[in-house]
Amino acid sequence: MQYLVASPFVQLVAWSVVLLVVHILLQGFSATRELGTEWNAGPRDEGRKPTGAFAGRAERASLNFRETYPAFVGLALALAIVGDPSGWGLTGAWVWLVxxxxxxxxxxxxxxxxxxxxWTVSLVGLAIMFLTVVF
Structure with a gap:
């Protein structure tokens, strides 16, 4: 029986999901710590938002992550499909993740x-991935 070996890009996409969950949990826990469990469990119709520095930073860091995350996933999956004989694409993916x-x-x-x-270094990682896919 022959087994398929997963591309390292597929594994990095999986680990990036863990990073996404970390962002979501940090944002959720910090908001709940400030506004309480009733707010978190409720429908949040009143529009209250946390005003503390840590909760605000957690939210902004999460939003910032989600700005480049789709590009990472798309480029990583493209590299998993077309291959990465030079190894530069994988280097770029690791640069982005780290x-x-x-x-x-x-x-x-x-x-x-x-x-x-x-943040700029993470964009360099995406650029390396992009150049590897295109050239």
Whole structure:
């Protein structure tokens, strides 16, 4: 019986889902800590939002992640389909994932400039993936 070996890109997409869940949980837990479990369990019709710095940062970090996440998934799956004989695509995917992991504590701690640099590094990872797919 022959077994298929999953592409490392498919595995990275799976790990990126874990990162997405981390963002969702950080945002949810910080909002619940501030506004309470009744707010979280309720329909939230009143439009209340957390006003604390940590909850706001968690929400903005999550929104920022979701801006580049579709591009990562699309490029990773494209590379899984077309292949990556040079290895550059995989390098770009890892650069994106590691940078996005580093971004979370930097944003939550409110560290400027370095956070922006790490965000730029994640875009470089996407650019490497894009160039690998196209050329």
């Amino acid at each position: 940078a996005r992991l580093a971004y979370i504590p930097l944003y939550l701690a409110g560290i400027p400039y370095i956070r922006s640099l790490v």
